[in-house]
Each structure stands twice: as C-alpha cells, then as structure tokens.
Amino acid sequence: METPNGELRDQSAERFLRLVQQRRRGRLKVYLGLAAGVGKTYRMLQEARELRQHGVDVVLGYVETHNRPDTVAQLRDLPVVPRKTLFYKGRALEEMDVQAIVQRWPAVVVVDELAHSNVIGSKNEKRWQDVEELVKAGISVITAVNVQHLESLHDQVLKITGTDVTERVPDQVLKQADEVVNVDLTVGELRARLEEGKIYEPQKVPTALQNFFRAENLLQLRQLAVREVALLLERQIESDAGGAAALAPKRRNTDYLLACINSNAPAAREIIRKTSRLADRLSVAGWYVLYVQTGYEAADRINLATQRHLLHNLQLATELGAHILRVKDDDVVGTITRVAREKNVTLLVCGVTRAKSGWERITRRSITTDLIRAVARADWDLDIFLVTY
Incomplete structure (x- = not known):
C-alpha cells in the first residue's frame, strides 16, 4: 500500500512513465480509494504534472474537482480537452468527448470518476467503456474509482453502509489495469476532512457523518x-513471475468453480458476486454460472420482469468473467452434478433460503439438501459453498 510520501509518488509516476514508453498500446492506471475525499483526483493531477515535467503529452479528459481549493490549484497549466454538450429532457449536460481525445491522441489522458454513467445518447453507456475505448486507441489512461463501486462488492457494501450503489464498474476493468494504487487515509483523517468542509458543502456534513461516513x-x-x-498486486506478481517458471515450475491450477442460480434475481446476484470473489481468492482456472431451467421456469410460465432480471444476471456474470451455461432439465441436482464433473469443477456455490416453505419444513427436503447429499456421494474432489439469502 502506498503512503502519501513524495518519494513514493515520484517512483509511481516514473513506473507509469516507463509503461507508457514501453509499448504503443495504451496503459491503464487506477487510483482506488475507500470513499470520496481521500485525494484520488488530487493525486491524479499531481501525477499528470510530474509526467509533463518528463516531457510526456498529458491532457485532462474529464476532471471533477468538486470546487476543492487544493484540487483546483493542481489544474493550472494542464491542457484540457473540452467536454461535449448533450441535451437530455431539455437540459444541457456535459460529458467527456472521447472522439476529440482520440483525434488529439495524447500519450496520457486523465479521466476522473470511472464509475460514472453517461448521459443517454452517448456512444457508450458507462465511462469505464470510454476508458476501454481510449486504451484500445493507444492512449494511456489515469483514472480513479472508490471501492464501493466495484461490481462484485456491491452486496457487501450494501450490508456495510445501507447504500445501494447504482453506478458500478466490472472487476475485470481493475484486473486489466497495469497499475492500481490505493489512496489511503485513516478513518480519523477522512472524517476530519469532512468536518472541515473539504469534501462536501457544510450543510451536507452532519448527514454524511451519521450515515455513509460513520x-x-x-x-x-x-x-x-x-x-x-x-x-491485485498478488495476481500481478504471479503474472510477472511467469517468465521465471523454468527456474521455479509451478503447476497451473486447473480447478473450476460452478455457481448455480435460478430465476430468483436477488439470490442469483449475490451468488454470482460471491463466486467471482472466491474465484479470485482461490486463483482457479475459471468459473461457470449454471442456470437449470425446469418446467416451472419455462418462458411461458414466468413473467417478463423475471425473464429480464434473469438475463441481466447472466450479463452480470459475463462482465465478472464467468462462462454461462443454460440447461433445460427437471432434474436440477442430477444436472448440476453432471455439469460439475464435465467441467472439472471442485467447488459448487449455491443458495439456501433462511425462510423455509411449509413443505420443506415437513419433509426437511429441498434442492439444496439433495445437492449436499449428492456432493457427499461424489467420487471426485467436490465441495459446496452455501450462500444464505
């Protein structure tokens, strides 16, 4: 974790400079913070100034200072690509002009608020998609995001803060970054900045202190x-060490995880996100999401809203890096165990409800309990992870 030390900042800028110079493909650097006000934008602008001192062509594509004096002061002398104006519901709104940046083709562009949703009518729905487009065009990007905006952490953040964060970034964006820097402050320092009026306007401070900023x-x-x-650092070290495999050979992990979902949308979302986190922590070869469509969930028996939520969840799984499997079969347990064997799965991730139906209370049977019994009888190394909802 990086500290606010000037020497470390210089080293960080120099590392990114070397990355920019190594290849023509754009590079991606992400400043990650725990919440608003930790200094992500300030740090990005500091780095932009340092890169310009090294002769790098740096421009500001989109920066949101929130009128914080220290951040505004860092804008001086940094070239800006003007934003474009879009009209939505009679209002003129400004967005980053991706096309203008590509035409200008700088070496590095600073893009704030990675999780931002673009105005309807923009080429891309999300700003992280704008960033991907810039990187593909050969432009290196320095950007920033708070941890609560990461897709796989949504359920955890909701439980911690009670806030349903609607603007989210797929974890894959950070995984593809060349460098991720944690902009860190202690809880006391961050709350002090809030109380001093350095983050929000004075009238918003008491509410923030009692809610999100507790x-x-x-x-x-x-x-x-x-x-x-x-x-992310551990994954990067393992990747960088790949070239030394001949000196220290390491068996590649060939295990896979299998997330089992149905049309229960909230449960499916939580299962998908938790499986994504597990896949990262266990460094497995990959993971699948399996939807077994029984006769009870045929297209003509579930409403359009349920079908739409199901498709959104499968899209979410794809964004988080899963392979999607859809099977029509009334034998849910048999299908799950068959697919698990075929795909070399060693860990099943399934949901279990806290509230049981009347029939389940009488018979003590459910798909989950039957699946647990099937796992216990499996003749290969297979475990099960239960997600309660």
Missing part, C-alpha cells in the same frame, strides 16, 4: 480497499 462504515470500506489492492 467510523465503522469507513473502517470496513478501508479494509475492502486494502484487500482489493493486495489481491
């Missing part, structure tokens, strides 16, 4: 941010 919330978000950067 000390216990920030502590857990800080732990999530530190853990996320540590996992």
Whole structure:
C-alpha cells in the first residue's frame, strides 16, 4: 500500500512513465480509494504534472474537482480537452468527448470518476467503456474509482453502509489495469476532512457523518480497499513471475468453480458476486454460472420482469468473467452434478433460503439438501459453498 510520501509518488509516476514508453498500446492506471475525499483526483493531477515535467503529452479528459481549493490549484497549466454538450429532457449536460481525445491522441489522458454513467445518447453507456475505448486507441489512461463501486462488492457494501450503489464498474476493468494504487487515509483523517468542509458543502456534513461516513462504515470500506489492492498486486506478481517458471515450475491450477442460480434475481446476484470473489481468492482456472431451467421456469410460465432480471444476471456474470451455461432439465441436482464433473469443477456455490416453505419444513427436503447429499456421494474432489439469502 502506498503512503502519501513524495518519494513514493515520484517512483509511481516514473513506473507509469516507463509503461507508457514501453509499448504503443495504451496503459491503464487506477487510483482506488475507500470513499470520496481521500485525494484520488488530487493525486491524479499531481501525477499528470510530474509526467509533463518528463516531457510526456498529458491532457485532462474529464476532471471533477468538486470546487476543492487544493484540487483546483493542481489544474493550472494542464491542457484540457473540452467536454461535449448533450441535451437530455431539455437540459444541457456535459460529458467527456472521447472522439476529440482520440483525434488529439495524447500519450496520457486523465479521466476522473470511472464509475460514472453517461448521459443517454452517448456512444457508450458507462465511462469505464470510454476508458476501454481510449486504451484500445493507444492512449494511456489515469483514472480513479472508490471501492464501493466495484461490481462484485456491491452486496457487501450494501450490508456495510445501507447504500445501494447504482453506478458500478466490472472487476475485470481493475484486473486489466497495469497499475492500481490505493489512496489511503485513516478513518480519523477522512472524517476530519469532512468536518472541515473539504469534501462536501457544510450543510451536507452532519448527514454524511451519521450515515455513509460513520467510523465503522469507513473502517470496513478501508479494509475492502486494502484487500482489493493486495489481491491485485498478488495476481500481478504471479503474472510477472511467469517468465521465471523454468527456474521455479509451478503447476497451473486447473480447478473450476460452478455457481448455480435460478430465476430468483436477488439470490442469483449475490451468488454470482460471491463466486467471482472466491474465484479470485482461490486463483482457479475459471468459473461457470449454471442456470437449470425446469418446467416451472419455462418462458411461458414466468413473467417478463423475471425473464429480464434473469438475463441481466447472466450479463452480470459475463462482465465478472464467468462462462454461462443454460440447461433445460427437471432434474436440477442430477444436472448440476453432471455439469460439475464435465467441467472439472471442485467447488459448487449455491443458495439456501433462511425462510423455509411449509413443505420443506415437513419433509426437511429441498434442492439444496439433495445437492449436499449428492456432493457427499461424489467420487471426485467436490465441495459446496452455501450462500444464505
């Protein structure tokens, strides 16, 4: 984890400079924070100035200062690509002009608020998609996001803060980054900045302190941010060490995880996100999402809203890196175990409801209990992870 030390900042800028110079493909650097106000935008602008001192062509594609004086002061002398204006419901709204940046073709562009949703009518729905487009065009990007915006952490953040974060970024974006830097402050320092009016307007401070910025919330978000950067760093070290495999050969993990979902939308979302996190932590070869469509869930027996939620969840799984499997069969348990064997799965992730139906209470039977029995009888190394909802 990086500290706010000037020497470390210089080293970080120099590392990214070397990455920019190594290849023509754009590079991606992400500043990750635990919450608003930790200094992500300030750090990005500092780095932009340092790169310009090294002769790098840096421009600002989109920066949101929130009128914070220290951040505004960092804007001086940095070239800006003007935003474009889009009209939506009679209002003029500004968005980053991706086409203008590509035409300008700088070496590096600074793009703030990675999780932002673009105005309807924009080429891309999300800003992270704009960033992907810039990187593919050969432009290196420095961007920033808070940990609560990571897709796989949505359920954890909701439980911690009570806030349903609607603007989210697929974890894959961070996994593809060349560098991720944790911009860290202690909980006391961040709350002090809030109380001093350095984050929000004075009238918003009391509400923020009693809600999202409660000390216990920030502590857990800080732990999530530190853990996320540590996992990304561990993955990067393993990737960089790949060239030394001949000196220290390591067997590639060939295990797979299998997330089992149905049309219960909230449960499916939580299962998908938790499986994504497990896949990362266990460094498996990959993971699948299996939807077994029984006769009870045939297209003509479930409503359009349920079908739409199911498709959204399968899209979510794809964004998080899963392979999608859809099978029509009334034998749910038999299908799951058959697919698990075929796909070399060693861990099943399934849901279990806290509230049981009357029939389940009488018979003590459910698909989950039958699946647990099937796993116990499996003649290969197969475990099960239950997600309660």
